[in-house]
Amino acid sequence: MTSRDGYCWTPKEGLKAGLPSVGVISPSSNISSVDTVYDVVVIGAGYSGLTAARNMAVGGLKVLLLEGRDRIGGRSWSSNIDGYPFEMGGTWVHWGQANTWHEVLRYQMEQDLNRSLEFLRGVDHFELRSTHESITMTHKEEDELVASALEKFTNIDGVYGRKAIPLPYSTFKNPESILLDWKSAQDRINEIATTLTPQERTVLEASILLASGGTLETSSFHEFMHWWAMCGYTYAGWMERLITWKFRDGQSTFVRRFFEEALATKRLSYAFNTPVKHIHNTKSSVQVTTRKGQTYRAHRAISTIPLNVLGSITFDPPLSAGKQAAIAIGHVNQTVKVHAEIANPELRSWTGVTYPHNKLNCAVGDGTTPAGNTHIVCFGGQHNHMDPEADIDATSRAVSSLFDPKQYGAKEAKIERIVFHNWSKDEFAKGAWFFSPPGLVAKHLGDMRERHGNVLFANADWALGWRGFIDGAIEEGTRVGQEVRRELLTESASRPTL
Amino acid sequence: MTSRDGYCWTPKEGLKAGLPSVGVISPSSNISSVDTVYDVVVIGAGYSGLTAARNMAVGGLKVLLLEGRDRIGGRSWSSNIDGYPFEMGGTWVHWGQANTWHEVLRYQMEQDLNRSLEFLRGVDHFELRSTHESITMTHKEEDELVASALEKFTNIDGVYGRKAIPLPYSTFKNPESILLDWKSAQDRINEIATTLTPQERTVLEASILLASGGTLETSSFHEFMHWWAMCGYTYAGWMERLITWKFRDGQSTFVRRFFEEALATKRLSYAFNTPVKHIHNTKSSVQVTTRKGQTYRAHRAISTIPLNVLGSITFDPPLSAGKQAAIAIGHVNQTVKVHAEIANPELRSWTGVTYPHNKLNCAVGDGTTPAGNTHIVCFGGQHNHMDPEADIDATSRAVSSLFDPKQYGAKEAKIERIVFHNWSKDEFAKGAWFFSPPGLVAKHLGDMRERHGNVLFANADWALGWRGFIDGAIEEGTRVGQEVRRELLTESASRPTL
Numbered sequence: 002m003t004s005r006d007g008y009c010w011t012p013k014e015g016l017k018a019g020l021p022s023v024g025v026i027s028p029s030s031n032i033s034s035v036d037t038v039y040d041v042v043v044i045g046a047g048y049s050g051l052t053a054a055r056n057m058a059v060g061g062l063k064v065l066l067l068e069g070r071d072r073i074g075g076r077s078w079s080s081n082i083d084g085y086p087f088e089m090g091g092t093w094v095h096w097g098q099a100n101t102w103h104e105v106l107r108y109q110m111e112q113d114l115n116r117s118l119e120f121l122r123g124v125d126h127f128e129l130r131s132t133h134e135s136i137t138m139t140h141k142e143e144d145e146l147v148a149s150a151l152e153k154f155t156n157i158d159g160v161y162g163r164k165a166i167p168l169p170y171s172t173f174k175n176p177e178s179i180l181l182d183w184k185s186a187q188d189r190i191n192e193i194a195t196t197l198t199p200q201e202r203t204v205l206e207a208s209i210l211l212a213s214g215g216t217l218e219t220s221s222f223h224e225f226m227h228w229w230a231m232c233g234y235t236y237a238g239w240m241e242r243l244i245t246w247k248f249r250d251g252q253s254t255f256v257r258r259f260f261e262e263a264l265a266t267k268r269l270s271y272a273f274n275t276p277v278k279h280i281h282n283t284k285s286s287v288q289v290t291t292r293k294g295q296t297y298r299a300h301r302a303i304s305t306i307p308l309n310v311l312g313s314i315t316f317d318p319p320l321s322a323g324k325q326a327a328i329a330i331g332h333v334n335q336t337v338k339v340h341a342e343i344a345n346p347e348l349r350s351w352t353g354v355t356y357p358h359n360k361l362n363c364a365v366g367d368g369t370t371p372a373g374n375t376h377i378v379c380f381g382g383q384h385n386h387m388d389p390e391a392d393i394d395a396t397s398r399a400v401s402s403l404f405d406p407k408q409y410g411a412k413e414a415k416i417e418r419i420v421f422h423n424w425s426k427d428e429f430a431k432g433a434w435f436f437s438p439p440g441l442v443a444k445h446l447g448d449m450r451e452r453h454g455n456v457l458f459a460n461a462d463w464a465l466g467w468r469g470f471i472d473g474a475i476e477e478g479t480r481v482g483q484e485v486r487r488e489l490l491t492e493s494a495s496r497p498t499l
Numbered sequence: 500m501t502s503r504d505g506y507c508w509t510p511k512e513g514l515k516a517g518l519p520s521v522g523v524i525s526p527s528s529n530i531s532s533v534d535t536v537y538d539v540v541v542i543g544a545g546y547s548g549l550t551a552a553r554n555m556a557v558g559g560l561k562v563l564l565l566e567g568r569d570r571i572g573g574r575s576w577s578s579n580i581d582g583y584p585f586e587m588g589g590t591w592v593h594w595g596q597a598n599t600w601h602e603v604l605r606y607q608m609e610q611d612l613n614r615s616l617e618f619l620r621g622v623d624h625f626e627l628r629s630t631h632e633s634i635t636m637t638h639k640e641e642d643e644l645v646a647s648a649l650e651k652f653t654n655i656d657g658v659y660g661r662k663a664i665p666l667p668y669s670t671f672k673n674p675e676s677i678l679l680d681w682k683s684a685q686d687r688i689n690e691i692a693t694t695l696t697p698q699e700r701t702v703l704e705a706s707i708l709l710a711s712g713g714t715l716e717t718s719s720f721h722e723f724m725h726w727w728a729m730c731g732y733t734y735a736g737w738m739e740r741l742i743t744w745k746f747r748d749g750q751s752t753f754v755r756r757f758f759e760e761a762l763a764t765k766r767l768s769y770a771f772n773t774p775v776k777h778i779h780n781t782k783s784s785v786q787v788t789t790r791k792g793q794t795y796r797a798h799r800a801i802s803t804i805p806l807n808v809l810g811s812i813t814f815d816p817p818l819s820a821g822k823q824a825a826i827a828i829g830h831v832n833q834t835v836k837v838h839a840e841i842a843n844p845e846l847r848s849w850t851g852v853t854y855p856h857n858k859l860n861c862a863v864g865d866g867t868t869p870a871g872n873t874h875i876v877c878f879g880g881q882h883n884h885m886d887p888e889a890d891i892d893a894t895s896r897a898v899s900s901l902f903d904p905k906q907y908g909a910k911e912a913k914i915e916r917i918v919f920h921n922w923s924k925d926e927f928a929k930g931a932w933f934f935s936p937p938g939l940v941a942k943h944l945g946d947m948r949e950r951h952g953n954v955l956f957a958n959a960d961w962a963l964g965w966r967g968f969i970d971g972a973i974e975e976g977t978r979v980g981q982e983v984r985r986e987l988l989t990e991s992a993s994r995p996t997l
Contacts, residue, residue, distance in 0.1 A: 061559055096668055098597070099595075099596070099598075099599075100601055101597075102597035106668075106977065107978075107981060112672060116665075168744075170610075233736055237733065265988075466594060466604075479601070479604065486557075
């Protein structure tokens with residue numbers, strides 16, 4: 002099946018919209034009656050929505066799932082092209098991510114992982130290209146350089162954040178965290194600027210932007226520290242948890258398991274291509290109206306709409322002032338993730354940073370395609386932002402610029418394919434994974450998590466742990482699904498039997 | 500409520516059997532009819548059994564839970580004495596433990612944690628007492644010493660095990676792991692003996708025995724490496740995951756949440772003080788007979804009986820040859836965990852190793868009691884094994900011997916209370932947490948996990964990840980509960996409606 006989402010470019014066929022994915026669901030709806038009153042309507046079929054929908058359906062509730070797209074997965078999905086899975090959004094998983102791994106074990110997929118970085122064959126080097134130099138180093142040198150830079154950045158307490166963020170799941174119980182959250186990454190760089198070598202500064206800034214997809218000024222320092230704490234306060238943990246293991250057959254094979262299990266309960270109704278427009282919360286129920294004008298009724302609704310999109314839905318009564326303030330601020334991640342298939346198998350062990358002048362700042366060899374080409378995955382963001390489909394030649398040049406022309410002629414780094422999803426132009430995402438500007442989380446985490454009458458809100462954007470990650474989405478879907486299930490069971494127990 | 504389990508000694512009252520615990524369940528049974536045919540009978544109310552029972556009850560199945568003890572929790576339970584929770588078995592948790600943390604979030608207990616080691620006040624030192632010296636060092640020196648020793652021990656591939664065990668959840672897919680599992684800890688020490696300083700060797704051996712509760716010869720080297728891999732291949736990760744965070748109000752407050760949620764479904768029947776004697780597996784169902792002679796029938800049974808106890812139950816037909824072989828080998832952990840309350844608040848920041856001559860090898864300051872005393876937790880094991888209740892004076896001397904008499908007179912380390920559970924003499928445990936002798940896991944992991952007709956087996960002893968941990972128990976309960984739920988739903992869907 003082909004999704005409307007994403008783009009693929011090849012020299013032969015040029016740029017085409019739409020990509021194949023096992024995440025596309027057919028038939029697109031199984032709703033048999035519009036008059037049904039559901040226990041709960043879940044808006045959004047990403048990991049949050051599917052986790053909540055599945056858990057509630059397994060737990061005996063009658064669930065309606067509405068999704069604007071033609072596919073499941075939200076901001077994480079894969080497209081298998083010529084036998085190779087390209088990850089369009091959230092990709093990496095690790096057994097240190099509690100909620101994700103709990104699901105990996107549930108579906109016995111603990112062996113279905115592939116390594117991203119692998120330095121067994123090929124050029125085996127790191128290319129660092131700034132405005133004033135272009136140098137090549139070993140991966141050992143790269144690790145030492147990046148580790149040193151990140152350690153200087155994170156060592157705010159002599160123990161690399163262990164004192165400042167001892168319990169990352171409840172960090173904002175600590176007043177110090179609130180202060181850290183009002184700092185930007187740039188503020189922190191200013192504090193340590195004199196201790197950084199020029200190369201450290203380049204890789205540090207590129208690493209921060211790779212995490213945040215914003216700019217140094219718009220990225221919260223605490224949010225970065227929180228990632229660091231979740232990774233175990235070390236560079237080795239950072240690499241292992243953030244960019245080492247991905248699903249052999251792609252994210253969409255994982256998320257399908259959630260959907261299929263929910264469907265097997267026979268208590269899941271669903272409709273894709275069905276964006277929601279309006280949510281009306283009454284004392285005892287919720288009415289959800291789609292753009293097409295259909296209204297569905299349920300005892301509860303779970304919105305898994307991302308923060309940056311929530312403002313496009315109208316609520317009656319209106320959302321709380323706190324939630325509206327959070328929506329008005331929004332998150333800052335406008336990551337541009339571009340896959341390039343390059344006719345050079347030697348690049349499998351290549352990594353590079355080209356910053357700050359290029360539109361793609363970082364890239365790594367991420368796999369070898371069945372055709373024997375190297376798949377490299379490249380990242381840009383709000384800094385030097387581009388829409389890859391708007392000027393595919395410029396996108397192509399940004400990929401090529403990652404390679405030093407003295408080392409690689411056009412032939413050695415020939416681009417055979419470019420694949421991407423423009424998350425910034427995606428009306429159901431309006432950005433990539435959540436990354437907060439200074440103060441947003443410290444001030445509004447509670448607001449973002451708060452329910453609105455019979456409407457509950459689940460999204461990785463306001464998870465406690467792996468906020469912005471697949472794991473955070475599952476955390477949130479679990480939390481809110483459990484809350485709704487408990488409430489409705491209690492209510493149904495107290496209803497008189499007729 | 501008071502459990503039959505455990506012992507408490509005070510100077511005033513002497514040794515008494517039985518300890519208070521919120522894990523004791525009253526009434527001890529809610530079974531109303533002995534003729535009911537259950538969907539599933541779960542044997543054992545530890546974390547494996549409760550996770551399976553709860554998930555299946557939530558998922559709509561009719562569950563009977565049978566437990567030999569008077570309390571929930573199995574090898575993890577806490578006793579609150581004079582306002583302070585003593586942890587009798589499994590204690591520490593971390594957000595890097597996927598299954599445990601998933602449950603911590605489910606019950607919103609992510610803030611309900613206390614630190615074990617805390618070096619903010621008091622003597623702030625580490626005491627290393629071997630047969631030939633007794634020295635005191637700072638905790639920084641302790642960390643450097645233990646880290647150096649563990650790094651030498653684990654660095655079998657130049658990257659501290661990362662190459663040897665890249666994916667710990669499926670390690671035995673790697674032939675190298677099988678070879679490592681046939682090595683003992685002693686074999687590995689012999690390989691690196693010339694590189695170790697005498698102090699490194701002492702803390703290394705004590706650290707291994709603290710993990711395994713066996714002897715150096717009976718402890719699998721791979722099992723230790725597997726723990727190390729699960730901890731992120733670093734000493735910092737080792738300490739953070741294994742001995743840093745515990746529940747503020749004790750383990751039993753956590754495990755109660757599982758039981759209470761299961762009970763709230765109204766689909767859970769249970770009986771405590773009801774050891775199982777015989778399991779009869781027929782083609783379509785299971786009959787479970789208790790020691791009291793009562794037989795219960797169900798479509799499936801889940802045994803959560805530990806490996807070392809499984810041989811005390813008879814099965815008809817008999818268990819497979821592989822499972823019987825694993826049972827005959829058994830695991831080797833005979834940890835002796837002794838809590839001592841000492842009338843010296845300065846010991847809060849004290850840690851010590853007294854090895855190899857003492858009956859308690861390691862101890863750490865673990866908390867401050869409401870009376871202002873320091874709670875230290877002490878560990879012995881198969882090496883120099885003792886039954887603490889058999890000679891309480893000897894136990895008391897083993898505690899006192901942890902302290903250098905030149906530094907601490909009888910007054911400075913006066914013992915006000917001793918609390919413990921003798922896991923070796925416990926008929927439902929026959930040892931502490933699982934730790935494997937060489938070869939057991941490599942050869943029999945599959946056998947231990949295998950079902951026996953309609954009987955399935957869930958226990959931390961054969962978990963894939965945190966084997967021997969609370970997390971492994973929850974992993975197993977989740978796995979087997981899910982398997983039974985799926986099967987019974989499929990069967991019930993294919994049964995003709997009458």
